[in-house]
Structure formats: structure tokens, C-alpha cells
Amino acid sequence: MRAVARTGLVAAATALVGAVAAAPSGAQAPTAASPGAQAWTAAPAAGRPYAYLEGPAGSVLQDTLSLTNPGARPLTVRLGGEGAPVSFAARTVTVPARTRADVPFAVTVTADTPPGEHRGAVRATAAGREVRVDLRLRVSGPRLAALTVEDVRVDTATGALRYTLVNRGTTVLAPHLAVHAEGVLGTVLDRPGRPLPLTLRPGERATRTEPWPDPPALDSVTVRLTATADGATPATARAEASFASGPALAGATGLLLAAAGGGYAVRRRGRSRTQRASAGANT
Structure with missing residues (x-):
């Protein structure tokens, strides 16, 4: 098959029904209503299987598409894809009696269609029945799988992680996501890669939210998101966040005050013992 310019579709419109081949005038064609009548057909031109x-x-x-009407009456066929x-x-x-009509059709391959094999069908419906003709489309071009993670943000009020996945390649991607977070004292979140419930077409973006129901109450963390897909290099993005809830701050302040007060008491007791020892030495 060949690629044609869009003007070719206009030309095809002017030649909607062409190459009409009438059966010999002496041929006795059965009607659609008679027993054993031959049914109308729809098939790719030149006898191809698809x-x-x-x-x-x-x-x-x-x-x-070739439409053949072997009956004695005209046949009206509805076409679709x-x-x-x-x-x-x-x-x-409308195909006349005992006639074959060759009907041009066109398939528009959109600019974001990824390279590779694609399937579809041409449907023809008439006289209470439908015929499907398989359509196989091969889109040429280099196959490139590329995925990025962008705009990572941490909601410190809820712990939710917001991020955007972008398909930068020419193939459809099914992403996986892994999440890891490190705090001051070590790892606070570690989720291995798992498949996400979405696919991304070339150029498509998807903004998602990853829940974190139990974030630390008081910590400074670095969150790392890693996205992978078949054939694509793993993509990683990071975000920094500081968690400081009210109760945690109050508790930490109390501990600091207690520690400071304890130190002051120790120093007071130390000074008192020193003063008593000095007084004893002077008597």
C-alpha cells in the first residue's frame, strides 16, 4: 500500500464507486429472498484476506473495499470503521443488482501514533447483517521508549506525594513507580516498584498523587521517585520536605526544656558542693 497526500482523499471522494463489473446479461442470479441465494460480500480489493x-x-x-451484490435488487450498504x-x-x-462496486477509503495516521503494528476493521452493514474486514496498519519510524518524572512535590500536611509522568518517546508506555524517602535518622519510606493503572501515549502527561498515610511527625526528608517502563531508562526525581506537627514540636520543646533544666540543676548542685568544700577548708 502507499501513503498519499490528504488531497488524495478528495480524489477518492470523486471516485466513490468505480470499476463496476456487471454480470453477464444471460446469467440467472438468485434473489436475496430465494432459498440458497448467494449473500452479498465485502472484502479488500484484489481478493486479499485483509x-x-x-x-x-x-x-x-x-x-x-469491494462490495459485491449478487442479488436482483439494489443493495444499500452502510460503511464504518x-x-x-x-x-x-x-x-x-447503493450497489446495483448483480454488480461489484469498489469503494475507496482512507485511514488517517495521526502524528502521535506510535510506530509498530496496529489493528482495526472496516464494517459493512446491509440487509440485516454485518461484515467486518480486518485492517492491519503498520506505522513506520524509529521506536523510542523514554519516560520522565517531573514536578515532584510533598504535601507536609497529609504526606501526599504529587508528581507528573511524561512520555517523551514514540511508543506507548506502561509505567511502574518506586518510592523511597530518607530522614535524618535513616529510611522512613521504601516502596518497591509496582505497575501504575495507566498507559501513556507518545507526548502524553499524567499528574498523579501517591498517598503516604503515616509520614514522620518531626523530620527533614528527601523523597525519591523512580519511574520505569519496558525499554526506557529509569527516570528519577527528588523533593525535599520538613515535617513538624504541633504535638511533635511541643514534645520536642518539652524535652529540650527538661534537658536544659536538668543541666542547670546539676550545675547548681555542683556549685553548692564546691562552696561547701571551700567553706570547710577555711575553718
């Missing part, structure tokens, strides 16, 4: 298109992202690819952006010059086509 429609195959190949081209780069951002292009318009064209193929042809599934799983791919399929365009027809007209969504409804």
Missing part, C-alpha cells in the same frame, strides 16, 4: 496499510505517522493511507480513523467519501453506498 486490508494492509503502511506509512509514517501524520500521513493518510488509502485502500479499496473500528479501532482506526477510517474515512469514506460517503457512509452509505
